[in-house]
Amino acid sequence: MPAELLALVKHDCPVCDQILPALDAAGVRVVSQSTAEETTAQAERLGLERVPELDDGLVLSQRFDPDAVPTVLLLDGGEERDRVEGIQRDRLAEVGRAAGVALAVGDLPAHRPGCASLTRDPVVARRLAAQAARRDGRLRARTIALGELEDVQEALHERGLTDGLPVVPPTAERVVAMLAHTSRDPQDLVGVVPPYEGRATVEKVAVNAVMAGCPDDALPVVLAAVEAACQEPFALHGLIATTHPAGPTCIVSGPYAERIGMAAAGNCLGQGNRANLTIGRALQLTVRNVGGSRPRVEDRAAHGWAGKVSSCFAERADDAPWPIGPLDGSTSVTLMATEGPRLIVDQLAREPEGLAASFASALQSIAHPKLVLAFDALLLVGPEHGRVFAQAGWSRERLRDALFELTRRPAGELARGAGGSPEGIDPKWISDPQMPVTKFAAPDRIVIAYAGGDAGLFSMVFGSWASGEIGSAPVTTRVEDWT
Amino acid sequence: MSCGLHDVLSFEEAGKPAVLVASDVFTQAAADQAVKLGAPGVHRAFVSHPVQDRTDAEMRAMASAIADELLAALGVA
Amino acid sequence: MVEILDPTGEREAVERPLAARPPAGAPVRIALLDIRKPRGDIFLDELEALLTARGHAVLRTQKPTFTKPAPADVRREIAEQCDAVIEALAD
Secondary structure, eight states, rough: OEEEEEEETTTTTHHHHHHHHHHHHOOOEESSSOOOOHHHHHHHTTTTSOOEOOGGGGGHHHOOOOSSSSSSEETTEEEEEEEESSSSHHHHHHHHHHTTTOOOTTTSEEEEEEEEEEGGGGGHHHHHHHHHHHHHHHSSEEEEEEEEEEEHHHHHTTOOOOSSSSEEEEEEHHHHHHHHHOOTTTEEEEETTTTTTTTEEEHHHHHHHHTTTTTTHHHHHHHHHHHHHSSGGGOOHHHOSSSOOEEEEEEEEEEHHHTOOOOTTTTSSSOHHHHHHHHHHHHHHHHHHOOOOOOOTTTTOOOGGGTTOEEEEEEOOOSOOOOOOOTTTTOOOEEEEEEEEEEEOOOOOHHHHHHHHHHHHHHHHHSOOTSSSEEEEEEOOOOHHHHHHHHHHHHHHHHHHHHHHHHHEGGGGGTGGGGSOSBBOOGGGOOTTTTTEEEEGGGGEEEEEEEESSOSSSSEEEEEEEEEGGGBEEEEEEEGGOO | OHHHHHHHHHHHHOOOOOEEEEGGGHHHHHHHHHTTOOOOOOOOEEEOOOOOOOHHHHHHHHHHHHHHHHHHHHOOO | EEEEEEESOOOOOOOOOOOOOOOOTTTOOOEEEEOTTTHHHHHHHHHHHHHHHHEEEEEEEEESOOTTTOOHHHHHHHHOOOSSSEEEEEO
């Protein structure tokens, strides 16, 4: 087959207008990136003999991928041998000769750059990327078409796909843009989600992350959180089904948190930070949508708490009293099953022992002051309190061990009926009322984190759900496994 | 209750008739979950809620009252 | 018209059939599986007495916590030693 020319053009390009009459006169095959109406109008305006063909689905344009139009391609047996992008008079004559075509280039300027190819338009590029992802199997989720007359938000609510707040509709374009922030295959399995054994693939997590409103670069953190939630020691099925209010709280520690704009300083547990709120939300949307649990059906929480919509913060690295994050400089996600936080005020303690004593009285009352060994704690130390420990040279472990000791109580004080309340330790287990009983099963059941604003002599304590073997244990995963 | 329902279904799939005893606050949830698990007829029997503050005698009476229903669920006379 | 990707697990509920019931009059070994919520043991003690009095063989067993499905060793014990299971008491 002899060599031939193929020209790619579009309708709203003066450079294409300039070259089209010569291409038309020479009988060159011209294909337009524009619509039928736009192409016909251009042909009429220029007085062309033949209306250019349409590049349906921009298939040819994607194949040859020009930066600019007009682009004239020299094809031999369908394969590209040469191309001229924009007007370059001498080069056009050259490719014309190679194809045995006499192109009337005499009236053309020596050089004139073309206009951006439609494939370089961001909106078009995203659409094409989504189509390509579907074709090559990176996207496998079923598509749901929301009708022309449906309000998108109402439709998503009615289908039971939200957490009660509006969501970002997860179009293929948005999901593909999100997936660009992980090198993992979209069909890799992140975890199996209870109670209905839903398969959370990277793709499914990305769909829910889009819905949550996550910034695209937060995806690896969400993936690490879902991975943690589905690990057996976290006991997600029990956490979902319990009447206890707890939900998953996500603590991000390491440099990736700052890179994606997470809040670790003032108001880190409150409103306003997109990354914190959407990461926690994406985790719970994934749990709900992929696992299938619904409030008052599978989820039996008597009250729940707002953190079951989202509970996520970053540890603060600057001015920290102890090292934050893994020693190798990576970023960890620690997931812990917790209730909502309570305030610990201490405006007066200047020494670590005194401040630890204040913390201990707050820790004592987790769930019930007389219920021991059944719950863990997440202690979030604020910076003005952290400074007290830093100045005294106390490590995180030293504080934790001190709190473990300070939360011992004589067994008699913890007995059922003591202090007037029927709760507590069954007296049959108490041989010596003076014997001290620890609140926590072990020192490492007191998880200590560091975050908060510069001013405010406050720390926060979150009680856990049922802990240890009978319940949930905190699970730590690595963000870099998902980048 | 949800973990128990999954257990009972897995025993059935292993060829062992099984029944879950739960308090009656779970009747609707158990029915909904059974449908979603693909086993709407998975056997469950209910005692009256609450349970935690019952005396030993009350617990024994509950067991006595439900024993026939449990055996019937297992297909045992 | 907006097209979105399905965020759910897309798992169609496959019908899961129940076990065949034993032939009438066949001796049945019944496992009483305690999920270990408080008070359940009293309930199961009484059931054990009632079922034994009716001539059934009873195995008392338990799972470590009600917050997780029964672990493999408990399921294996039941599979090897019993014909039927009563699991109690979820409140």
